[in-house]
Amino acid sequence: MNDAAPRPTLEAVAARAGVSRATVSRVVNGGDGVREPLVERVRRAVEELGYVPNQAARSLVTKRHHAVAVVVAEPESRVFADPFFALQLRGISKELTAQDNQLVLLLTEGRDDHTRVARYLAGGHVDGALVFSLHLDDPLPGLIQRAGVPTVFGGRPGWSDGTADVVYVDSDNRGGARDAVRHLLGLGRSRVAHITGALDQTSAVDRLDGYRDVMGDADPDLVAPGDFTPAGGERAMRELLDRCPGLDAVFAANDLTASGALRVLRERGRRVPEDVALIGFDDMLPVAEQTDPPLTTVRQDIEEMGRLMARLLLRGLDPSPAGPAGAAPAGAAPAGVVLPTTLVRRASA
Amino acid sequence: MNDAAPRPTLEAVAARAGVSRATVSRVVNGGDGVREPLVERVRRAVEELGYVPNQAARSLVTKRHHAVAVVVAEPESRVFADPFFALQLRGISKELTAQDNQLVLLLTEGRDDHTRVARYLAGGHVDGALVFSLHLDDPLPGLIQRAGVPTVFGGRPGWSDGTADVVYVDSDNRGGARDAVRHLLGLGRSRVAHITGALDQTSAVDRLDGYRDVMGDADPDLVAPGDFTPAGGERAMRELLDRCPGLDAVFAANDLTASGALRVLRERGRRVPEDVALIGFDDMLPVAEQTDPPLTTVRQDIEEMGRLMARLLLRGLDPSPAGPAGAAPAGAAPAGVVLPTTLVRRASA
DNA sequence: GACTCGGTTGAGAGCGCTCTCGTGGAGAGG
DNA sequence: CCTCTCCACGAGAGCGCTCTCAACCGAGTC
Incomplete structure (x- = not known):
């Protein structure tokens, strides 16, 4: 359907510039050890021919693929x-x-x-x-x-x-979780619950660990398993509310989970944040900013x-390079x- | 740090199987025109050596890169x-x-x-x-x-x-838009507004065209410009409500826009869908399913x-191939x- | 039984590039 | 003025593969 002109090769550039292939190669790859006038001539030839190196040929010899x-x-x-x-x-x-x-x-x-x-x-x-x-x-x-x-x-x-x-x-999932929980405590809350993420993922485990770092071995009933989805958040929130009606804060493993929890809280007539403070994780914008109220959350620089x-x-x-004096x-x-x-x-x- | 054993080449496989490079190449590429016993021998050699063709070398000659x-x-x-x-x-x-x-x-x-x-x-x-x-x-x-x-x-x-x-x-942005608007009309709504997307994108233009296909040149005041964002949706919704307080349905150019519009509708005390029916586009799940009420929308098989x-x-x-009799x-x-x-x-x- | 023919296999030429060497010329040193 | 060195440049080998082409072989054919 197309396949037009064969692309120019090093050889072609060399011919046009009146030098050897080796010299063109040197120029194309940085131009060290080639005198200025030649460099210039080669550059022009490259330009005129619209030469682009053939990566396959290059890889074949360098063993680097970029x-x-x-x-x-x-x-x-x-x-x-x-x-x-x-x-x-x-x-x-x-x-x-x-x-x-x-x-x-x-x-x-x-x-x-x-x-x-x-x-x-x-x-x-x-x-x-x-x-x-x-x-x-x-x-x-x-x-x-x-x-x-x-x-x-x-x-x-x-x-x-x-x-x-x-x-x-x-x-820093663990540290972020600690910050979240501490923030909740700083707000004067004391019965802080946690809805975990899918615990077959390290991020979920780490966030749970962070929660525990701060809450110690508080009431284990305050922790309910989630799975990072809104549905999981709803389920866990119901569970928590049934078990610990007195809870006054929730740290959800991520924003999606928090959005599910939020819905259940509203459904059960708890005001957020007045009755129950809620905090998420990820700062997933389309979710965190769109909930009502907007979610306080832990952001990572993705x-x-x-x-x-x-x-x-x-x-x-x-x-x-190794930098100045060998960075690492x-x-x-x-x-x-x-x-x-x-x-x-x-x-x- | 690593760079261990050099990977085996065609040559190596050929030697091991006691055949020529060409034969190995034939086997590796489908094995047509090579007799069964040889094919088998080559296959085994490939297996034993863990041979993987060097794509760079291959591309160099075939000019295909896959x-x-x-x-x-x-x-x-x-x-x-x-x-x-x-x-x-x-x-x-x-x-x-x-x-x-x-x-x-x-x-x-x-x-x-x-x-x-x-x-x-x-x-x-x-x-x-x-x-x-x-x-x-x-x-x-x-x-x-x-x-x-x-x-x-x-x-x-x-x-x-x-x-x-x-x-x-x-x-089919245009057709989808038509369906959406017709659905709204089918619900008995008559004053159907449209919040457009960013009109420098064909999808937004097409959706607007679809709306017009059905609504004809209705009240131009019923169309307000958006930009595919929730904020744009809010802005447009306010504008529309100010201009046409009697509107009873809104077709938003996408779900994000719809979510913004929804917030404004609630803020202004309009019930959705009782007072104003709302429909989005895209079926962007984290948004469409999480809004309250969940969004009716137009889905595409992405x-x-x-x-x-x-x-x-x-x-x-x-x-x-060209298929049976040359498909196209x-x-x-x-x-x-x-x-x-x-x-x-x-x-x- | 000599000859042809379709089908299998191997030899070898490149694909476009990099890189090692070897050569020649300019400058430094004796 | 001649030699030694150094550096810029060119010649040529080869990276691993595909593909053409010639060689070869067994089976038909007359």
């Missing part, structure tokens, strides 16, 4: 369906393209995809991988780790409790998480980086 | 931040991987990125592109079109009013749109494919 895979496990799950992930992707993309790397997106669902992805990564088509997987029992991270591709994880993987040499970026993941990976790939000891990559969270006060608490 | 770029213009905009896009991406991904193609994600913002993307595409690193751009005046689609890469657009591009040979997939885009592109790339005349690609919408009845209308 491409990074972003693996998202189980996209039906929460990761993919909310703006959270879109933002992270944006951060990743920015950082990657800033360093002239491409982003290869790999979405998986189910076993078949696991092996497909593992093969692909092991196949050496990309220089590294950024992996998102929420579930503790997901075999994918393990497979990937074994594939021998440099990898950075988004969120703390379940099987790495600070031990192994796994590189990941996470936000885009920055993405950037950081990419930066970490790229740094690990590139055995070069060569082999010792930072195992996990945890980004701070901030409390966003709106009307619900 | 990779498709997905270009998303202006990710700050609505496209990227909502689940809409995530779903579309999922559809694309499924279709692409089913045919063993990779998905290279290109996010752009601003001029610099435009030229970067154009260069990348023109550079022949991918076999084709799927492009999302919402704004009528976006120069990117034009640039891409000129880059000579096979392209399918998501959503009807502004500059192609059915004329040019542009391939795109869109949902994931299918994605799949279809990918399928269209791939079909255009592959000059092969070779050169005559279907210019635009428009997917149907369905009305989802909830409580608001």
Whole structure:
């Protein structure tokens, strides 16, 4: 249907500039060791011919692809369906393209995809991988780790409790949860309940831990299991209200959960925040800002998480600059980086 | 940090199986014209060595990359931040991987990125592109079109009013809008208002056109400009209520807009749907289901749109099967494919 | 039984690039 | 003025693969 003119090669540029292929190559790749007049001539030839290097040929010899895979496990799950992930992707993309790397997106669902992805990564088509997987029992991270591709994880993987040499970026779920609960206590509330997230995900576990850090072993009846969905929030809220009618505050594991809880609170005639203060997590805008009252919540800098993941990976790939005096000891990559969270006060608490 | 064993090459497999490189290549690529015993021997060698073809080397000679770029213009905009896009991406991904193609994600913002993307595409690193751009005046689609890469657009591009040979997939915004308005009329409402979307996007224009198809040139005061955001919806709703206190139904250009309108309606003491029936567009779940009352809205099969885009592109790339008796005349690609919408009845209308 | 023919296999030429060497010329040193 | 060094440049090998083409082999054919 199209397939027009064959794209110009190094050879063509060389001919036009009246130099050798090697010289053109040098110019194209930075131009060190080539005298100014020649550089200029080559540049012009490149320009005139509209030359663009053939990445395949280049990769063939350099073994670098300037491409990074972003693996998202189980996209039906929460990761993919909310703006959270879109933002992270944006951060990743920015950082990657800033360093002239491409982003290869790999979405998986189910076993078949696991092996497909593992093969692909092991196949050496990309220089590294950024992996998102929420579930503790997901075999994918393990497979990937074994594939021998440099990898950075988004969120703390379940099987790495600070031990192994796994590189990941996470936000401070535990600290954020503590802040939320403390805020509630600071408001003079004392019977603070918690609706957990899906506890097969580290973020949910960490948030629960944060709650416990502050509340100690308060009344265990004040904790009800949720699953990060509005429906789960409703269910848990009913349960809590039945069990502990006297509760005066709720910390929900995320904003979606909080929105469900909010509906039940209203239905049961509790005023928010007067009777019950409510606080969420994520600061998922379309939800947090649209509820009535708007949700007080814990925000994470999602885009920055993405950037950081990419930066970490790229740094690990590139055995070069080392900065002023060697920023970080060569082999010792930072195992996990945890980004701070901030409390966003709106009307619900 | 790692870089372990060099991966086995075709040569290695050939040696192990006691055949020539050519034969291994034939087997790896389908095995036609190779006798069974040999095929078996080669297969085993591949297995034992864990051989994975080097895609770079392959691309170098075949000029096919088995990779498709997905270009998303202006990710700050609505496209990227909502689940809409995530779903579309999922559809694309499924279709692409089913045919063993990779998905290279290109996010752009601003001029610099435009030229970067154009260069990348023109550079022949991918076999084709799927492009999302919402704004009528976006120069990117034009640039891409000129880059000579096979392209399918998501959503009807502004500059192609059915004329040019542009391939795109869109949902039936106009028809969906008509359905919505007719539904409202069917409910016995007569003063049906419309809050438009951002009119620099074809989807918004099409929805407005659909409204007009049914309402004729009703009272122009019944149309107020929005911008696809909740805030825009609030503003427009206030305007409408001031101008036409007697209105009894509102068709909002999308769910976000509807949620804003809903808030204003409640604030002004109008009951929904008793006093004013309200209907949205998109069926953006976290919004449409969470409002009070839940939103009646027009749904599009987003994931299918994605799949279809990918399928269209791939079909255009592959000059092969042609199906039973040549499904479609070779050169005559279907210019635009428009997917149907369905009305989802909830409580608001 | 010599000959042809369709089908299988191997040899070898590149695809476009990078990178190692070797060469030649300009400048420094004796 | 001649040698030694250093640096800019070109020649050429090869990255791992596909694909054309020639060689070969067994089965028909006359």
